[in-house]
Amino acid sequence: MNLFKHCLIITFLATTFTMYGQTYFPKSEESPYIEVTGTAEQEVIPDEIYIAITIKEKYANRVKISIEEQESKLKEAIKSLGINLENLSLSDASADYVKIKWQKKDVLTSKDYTLKVSHASIVGQVFMELEKLEITEASISKVNHSKMDSLKKEIKIKAIKDAKDKADYLLNAIGEQTGKPLIVRENEIYPIRTLAAPLIKSSRSAANISYDATIEEESNEIQFQKIKLQTSIYVKFSIK
Structure with a gap:
């Protein structure tokens, strides 16, 4: 019994010192x-201006003007402005034509391009060339540096x-x-x-x-x- 009492006393004292010991060391x-x-x-x-251009097949005096023909003229116009043709690309890599029904007898197609130019002064010249080619759908899609x-x-x-x-x-x-x-x-x-x-x-x-x-x-x-x-x-x- 004495040994048991001594163990209880030692356990009590150790627990007491531990509890009170925590208060002796406050957090810094x-x-x-x-x-x-x-x-x-x-x-x-x-200095990076992107022009979105859409070319559509169309009729002039009942003669269909193909996209290939308009694209060729567009490239010539771009070259005449001193713009590298590498700056002209198909939008979203959409190599396939977009089909448009026309009077239920024929199928017209369209292609979307993006042209990158480096100066605002060239933008005006591009739009003037597009006007000459009667390409009526063009817009500034974004600008960047x-x-x-x-x-x-x-x-x-x-x-x-x-x-x-x-x-x-x-x-x-x-x-x-x-x-x-x-x-x-x-x-x-x-x-x-x-x-x-x-x-x-x-x-x-x-x-x-x-x-x-x-x-x-x-x-x-x-x-x-x-x-x-x-x-x-x-x-x-x-x-x-």
Whole structure:
């Protein structure tokens, strides 16, 4: 019995020391830190402009004008503007013709193309050539920049530098210094392209294009709005 009592006493004391021992070592306070968000933006002129062109078989004086004939003339017109024919491709790799029923007696076909040009001034010239060829379905499908990946890297660097600058001047104001970054969280870059697709609606109105680009009346040159890149980066810095 005495041995049993001694065991109970020892177990009780060990448990008591363990419970109270936890209160003797409080958690250390978290190191001081500052949280900031750096931002950056940049505007660039698009140097990749994509023109969607649709060619359809048609009749002129009861004579069918084939897609092949119109395509040949289109290529000649493109070459005359100094545009590499490699910039002309079938849209969505759709090599098959789209069949269109016509008066239930014949089947007309159409093909969709995409033409890439590098400057807004060429766009106006392309539409003028399309007007001459009586190709009435053409529009700007999208715009982009050839160095978009590099531009995204540059703007991210600017954003994180902006975060560091913010931390520096805020802490300097209270006599503190910025320490090492503890957390860095970047937000996705969203290029802002305010462009609606233009459409030639008649063979006489190649310059009658409505979208968020503007046309200089004297030179007939299309001016596209710049692509705006915006990003932000959250950084948590320690305070020395």
